[in-house]
Amino acid sequence: TKTHRVMTLADHISHIITQDFARNQ
Amino acid sequence: SCPVAPASRSSQEVWESFSQCFTPAVKEVVEFAKSIPGFQSLSQHDQVMLLKSGTFQVLMVRFCSLFDPKERTVTFLNGQTYSLASLRALGMGSLLDAMFEFSEKLGSLCLEPDEMALFMAVVLVSADRSGIVEVAAVEKLQENLIKALRSLITSRRPEDSTLFSKLLLRLPDLRTLNNHHSDKLLAFRID
Secondary structure (H helix, E strand, O other): OOEEEEEEHHHHHHHHHHHHHHHOO | OOOOOOOOOOHHHHHHHHHHHHHHHHHHHHHHHHOOOOHHHOOHHHHHHHHHHHHHHHHHHHHHHHEEOOOOEEEOOOOOEEEHHHHHOOOOHHHHHHHHHHHHHHHOOOOOHHHHHHHHHHHHHOOOOOOOOOHHHHHHHHHHHHHHHHHHHHHHOOOOOOHHHHHHOHHHHHHHHHHHHOOOEEEEEEO
């Protein structure tokens, strides 16, 4: 069976931003 | 570009492909923010907080050009055009209605690309301050960007004295869009 992750648009945006800044540290 | 699927796929799959669209778009806003003069001299914490509270609003401004308020259609960068009705099936009806209304108002100002970019910079640094530590630094940056926007707009169209204030009136619209819709759900399949 396929699993799905559901998150709000705001959480998705926050996740990408946190990842970007963590990567560029 | 957004490969919203042909009718053959389930709305779940359509929604997953639609959700995927946001990832590159968000990354572009992060790169855009870093190019704003003065943004990277803010503390890293404050840069992250502004992006977290302002990115959705910047995306709404960027997506405006995809919306055709007269035809009630959305054309993605890959050229695929969808009517409002067909996109309603994705359950984003209320956000789409708000987007059509917003893009009509912003579109009527006929901004040049550089004016739109400066407006987006103002949108980002005008975002919610609740998580900001060095508020004065953000306020100073906002003030400088608003001054730059005002001088660009008034130098280009000195005869239209109301244009700049009409543009600033879009900021509360964006905040309302953000408060009403940034909690929309996205779905991602994990294989």
